[in-house]
Each structure stands twice: as C-alpha cells, then as structure tokens.
Amino acid sequence: MYDVLVIGGGASGFYAAIHIAEARPNTKIAILERGKEVLTKVKISGGGRCNVTHAEFDPKELNKNYPRGEKELLGPFHTYASGDTVGFFEERGVSLKIEEDGRMFPVSNSSQTIIDCFISETERLGVEVKTLCPVSGIEQIQHEDDTLWKVKVAENFLLARNLIVATGSNPKIWKHIEELGHTIVPPVPSLFTFNIKDDRISGIPGLATHAEVTVMPKKKHASNSKKAKLETANLISNGPLLITHWGVSGPAILKLSAWGARVLEQYNYQFKIQVNWVPEYHKDGLLELFLKVKQDEKKTVLRTKVLDIPKRLWANLIKASHIDDSTTWPEVSKQQLLALAEQLTACVFQVNGKSTFKEEFVTAGGIDLKEINFKTYQSKILPNLYFAGEIINIDAITGGFNFQNAWTGGFIAAKGVVEDLNKSQ
DSSP, X not given: OEEEEEEOOSHHHHHHHHXXXXXXXXXXXXXXXXXXXXXXXXXXXXXXXXXXEESOOOHHHHGGGOTBTTTXXXXXXXXXXXHHHHHXXXXXXXXXXXXXXXXXXXXXXOHHHHHHHHHHHHHHHTOEEEOSOOEEEEEEEEETTEEEEEEEETTEEEEEEEEEEOOOSOHHHHHHHHHTTOOEEEEEEESEEEEOOOTTTTTOTTOEEEXXXXXXXXXXHHHHOHHHHHHHHTOEEEEEEEEOSSEEESHHHHHHHHHTHHHHHHTTTEEEEEEESSTTOOHHHHHHHHHHHHHHOOSBTTTOOOSSSOHHHHHHHHHHTTOOTTOBTTTOOHHXXXXXXXXXXXXXXXXXXXXXXTTXXXXXXXXXXXXXETTTTEEXXXXXXXXXXXXXXXXXOSSSHHHHHHHHHHHHHHHHHHHHHHHHO
C-alpha cells in the first residue's frame, strides 16, 4: 500500500516524486519503471549532454514553442517555468549554462550529472525506485471507506491513494488510460528531418545557412479540409537550415516538422517545400540587384560573391539556372538572372519521406488536453489520477522545451498530490 505510485521512471515521473517527498516527508512513494534502467531519455538527450531547458524566462514567450499545448501551458508556466528549473538544479549543486541559441545544459556537459542528481535525491528522500516493473492493468477500487488505485505489475498488485502516470508515448499505457474513460489523440511523429534527393543540394552535406522554408499546400488535400488548408498556410519557418546526406535538417526544418506534424502525416510525408535562401530578399528585388551588378561587374557570375550564402550552394544554384561557370556578368541574360533570382528566393524541393532527428524522437498525440485540469494536472474524469510529461497531447520544438514541459507538469502534479494527501489526513 502506497500513498503515491508513479508509473514511468522518466524525467517528469522522477521530478514529481522528488517534489512530493520533499514537501511531505514520510510519504510512501514508489516509481515503477518497465525497463532495466530509469531516465533513459535523459541519458541520450542533447547528444548525451541533456538539454535541460531553454533560457526563455517569460511564460508568454515560452509557451509559443509548443505546437500542441500552447494555450494550456500558459497558466502552468506562470506557476513553474525555466527559471524555477534552473533554481532546482542549482540548489542541488548542478550548475547549468546557456548556449548561444538559448539551450541550457549542465556545465559538466554530461547527462549523467542530471541522472545522478535525481537518483541521489530519491535515495535521500526515501522514494522507492522499482525497475523491471511493467504495468499490465490499472483500476480504481473501493477499499473500506477509501477509493484506491489498484495497479497490476506482473502477477502482483500494488495499491495507492494517488496515481501519477508519466510514461511518455507508451501505447500500452495509453490503452489502459483509454479503458478508464480518457480520450487518446492518435500519435504521429514530430521533430523529424526531410528526405530530399536533388542535384541542387547533393554533394554539399554539412553546409548550413539561414533560410525561410514554407510547406506548399496540396490542392487536392486542402480542398477536402478547410482546417488542413489553414494549418498548411501557417507552415512557414525561419532559421538555420542544414543540408545532410539524405536531405535537409536544422532548426528551420525541425520547427516545421513539429508544427506540421498532423498535416505532414496526412500527406504521407510526400509534399513540396519552398526555400528562400536569402530571406531578406524577394524575387523582384533580387533581380533588380543582379541587373545593377551586371552593369558594373566584369568577372564571372560564379566567382562574384553578390550575396551572403555559402559558395558551394551559390555554385549549385547557378548551375540550376543554366548559367555556365565561365559566363561573365556582361554576358548573362536577364532571363538567366530571373531564373537565378527564383532559385534563390523560391527554390522548390520534393520531399519524399522523413528521418528521425538524432535520438530526439518526439510524438504528437496522447491524452486529450480537454480532460486535464492544468491547475493541478489531475484528470477531470477520475479523482486522484494525475498525468505529467509526454503522455499528454503536448509536444514542443527542439531546444529543451520538451523537458521543460516534463518539469512543469511533474512539479504541478506533485503539488496537486500533496494538497490531496493533506486533505485526506
């Protein structure tokens, strides 16, 4: 018999258990983890460095990084956000540092620092951590005057007054939650890279540049659904774009994959993108610039650095515009310059499929947001049932935001459980 059972030995589950134990010493708490090891996602995140959070300390700006959950997270972020996360780790001797792009990592550059911090806290506070405990059933029962949770683990049953489910994107647990009366929004991948085979970007992997990328709507698909048309119309992203061996990646692409997760899944990951390699220009303005250069410049088009873009990309786009390497500015035609302006500002690529971005596999989908009270992270359907982390239909763009959702949900669920236990005393 436990006061609190936490299903899921990941970031939000540990965070919730630690905060309950700290606020309410002698509370009997256990974390149930189906695998051999806990905190596996923490371990691999950020290339093994653990991107703990993001240096965005304004809740109104922080919540804009969540394609699912933007509106719902505003209140929770006013309660607990990035600054609180930094404070939590600092108090426990784990210093964080801010990188140029705002991502925050432990100064040690090792995710093991975060794992060690959590393990030592659970040991200090007397939280039981049970590995190899896959949950195969969850039900609510009446026991004397109490309503309790009965959790089946292998052939055994555990009882608890309060249950926190923090299992991430786990279809088996989603099924149990659905059987309890909750609605599960079907999962689709988020945070992925685009597979493209095209001469204009082949042979230059590793090249990075700032670009604006737009997902082009599919006419047939859009006519079937006004909502899909509207969603696709909003799929524009600015930022660093990385050319890879298999296509394109980088923040500009990952943002699109997150915001467009549902639409791109409906497109079966077959769609077109339009890239503006020089977002400060549009086609007509660029043509005007080229015509001025044509009057003054005598060198070849290839060897003249008119714009701030990587040389190898410039060379590929010149070739795609049917301009020879030896063509000089006086020789180049207006038609060729128009083609080059188009390649630079409205370069269309066919995307055929997706690839997972490093180990950062994130899923859009989970428990319907309407069924959760975001003041406590408690179920609106069943009392004493709480959720935290990615089990809920919330996900973010890359940059430490998914972990911040885990910390915020874990903290507020813990607060809700503590209030509940204090009342029932």
